[in-house]
Amino acid sequence: MKTTLSRTKIIATMGPASSPKEVLKEMIINGLDVCRLNFSHGKHEEHLKVMNTIREINAEINSNVAILADLQGPKLRVGDMENLWITSRVTLLVLMITITDITKL
Secondary structure (H helix, E strand, O other): OOOOOOOOOOEEEEOOOOOOHHHHHHHHOOOOOEEEOOOOOHHHHHHHHHHHHHHHHHHHHHOOOEEEEEEEOOEEEEEOOOOOOOOOOOEEEEOOOOOOOOOOO
């Protein structure tokens, strides 16, 4: 495992190719800091399995890889906006991420 703290963090979106334990463990050993789970895709049971695998690997190799659950936020519809380069209807996606455990940089 790495022993130095880096200001740069490596975030990987988990998917079918990166979810197997052997692949995920190799990614963590090589510097992965955060595993992102996109809850707009896949089933909750699949995400739970990946989360348990991440926790298991963290315990095995004494790592502290974070899990980021990316949830779809509300979509706000707005009408025409004057004095802006956007004049047609647009859809805004609001995403709120709460980080509860931040290490010092």
